[in-house]
Amino acid sequence: MTIAITGATGQLGRLVIAALKTRSPAAQTIALARSPEKAADLGVETRAFDYSKPDAQTAALAGVDTLLLISSSEIGQRAAQHRHVIAAAKAAGVSRLVYTSLLRADSSPLSLAEEHRDTEQAIKASGLDFTILRNGWYSENYTGSVGPAVAAGAFIGSAGNGRIASAARKDYAEAAAIVLTSAGHSGRVYELAGDAAYTLTELAAEISRQTGKAIPYKNLPEADYAAALVGAGLPEFFARAIASWDVAAAQGALFDEGRALSTLLGHPTTPIAASVKQALGA
Numbered sequence: 001m002t003i004a005i006t007g008a009t010g011q012l013g014r015l016v017i018a019a020l021k022t023r024s025p026a027a028q029t030i031a032l033a034r035s036p037e038k039a040a041d042l043g044v045e046t047r048a049f050d051y052s053k054p055d056a057q058t059a060a061l062a063g064v065d066t067l068l069l070i071s072s073s074e075i076g077q078r079a080a081q082h083r084h085v086i087a088a089a090k091a092a093g094v095s096r097l098v099y100t101s102l103l104r105a106d107s108s109p110l111s112l113a114e115e116h117r118d119t120e121q122a123i124k125a126s127g128l129d130f131t132i133l134r135n136g137w138y139s140e141n142y143t144g145s146v147g148p149a150v151a152a153g154a155f156i157g158s159a160g161n162g163r164i165a166s167a168a169r170k171d172y173a174e175a176a177a178i179v180l181t182s183a184g185h186s187g188r189v190y191e192l193a194g195d196a197a198y199t200l201t202e203l204a205a206e207i208s209r210q211t212g213k214a215i216p217y218k219n220l221p222e223a224d225y226a227a228a229l230v231g232a233g234l235p236e237f238f239a240r241a242i243a244s245w246d247v248a249a250a251q252g253a254l255f256d257e258g259r260a261l262s263t264l265l266g267h268p269t270t271p272i273a274a275s276v277k278q279a280l281g282a
């Protein structure tokens with residue numbers, strides 16, 4: 001079986017390849033990367049694959065049975081990029097396409113959802129055998145702010161009392177590796193999220209507990225949070241997007257209690273306390 005992974009040099013892609021190596025050492029794994037030299041350390045075959053260069057994609061997928069299309073990080077260009085990859089997979093004779101989408105992409109209020117909806121429609125219309133992994137939030141999206149929060153003496157956001165059912169990137173990567181290397185996932189759409197949801201007040205309390213410092217959660221109006229992120233050096237477009245996602249989180253967009261992720265994994269998802277600990281140790 002030949003399995004290829006797009007975005008292989010990204011944080012999720014690297015974890016998927018590591019999980020594939022332990023789960024299915026006999027499978028031939030191909031890392032598809034826009035800069036193949038960045039994938040050289042992965043220890044698998046590498047091929048050049050740029051989401052924005054459709055002309056070379058069909059040849060790059062030659063001999064691939066199963067393709068994991070990890071959604072592009074180029075927000076705004078993704079719908080077109082993903083449609084090219086789906087067409088190339090079809091032309092190359094790929095048997096199965098697995099796509100990393102967004103939790104409840106069909107109804108999510110997150111601004112990210114539209115491109116995922118478009119891609120899911122294109123996959124279903126393609127006639128390819130497919131599995132859709134609707135990934136919830138990465139815990140790292142929040143634990144990436146642990147250091148700055150400790151330095152500033154407060155964890156800021158706009159998520160109010162919204163409950164967030166995040167999981168570690170490696171949980172989603174392991175789930176992808178399982179789906180790529182086992183049968184029974186044809187036509188399935190999985191809503192994947194962490195087992196235990198938390199509010200940002202609870203996350204701040206956990207940071208306080210682990211550091212022994214008082215780090216309260218400070219809820220800010222959306223515009224103030226975006227301005228704080230710009231002040232911290234983020235581009236305005238991205239700062240505004242992050243603040244808007246927090247407002248959606250306040251309305252429940254990141255909550256889920258279906259436990260489909262731990263069911264797929266066969267073990268609980270990584271608790272947020274473990275992700276905080278990892279972030280503090282980094």
Ligand SMILES: NC(=O)c1ccc[n+]([C@@H]2O[C@H](COP(=O)([O-])OP(=O)(O)OC[C@H]3O[C@@H](n4cnc5c(N)ncnc54)[C@H](OP(=O)(O)O)[C@@H]3O)[C@@H](O)[C@H]2O)c1
Nearest residue numbers: 007009010011012013034050051052071072073136137138
């Ligand atoms: N669920 C969540 O909470 C969450 C959070 C963030 C992102 N995401 C989504 O999940 C995806 C994977 O997450 P991640 O953490 O692995 O993201 P990441 O670390 O930023 O990796 C993004 C990957 O996409 C590749 N890429 C970007 N533009 C490309 C292009 N034009 N052609 C080919 N490859 C391209 C990058 O290649 P280079 O190494 O060459 O840059 C990199 O390998 C993201 O792309 C995004 O769609 C989900």
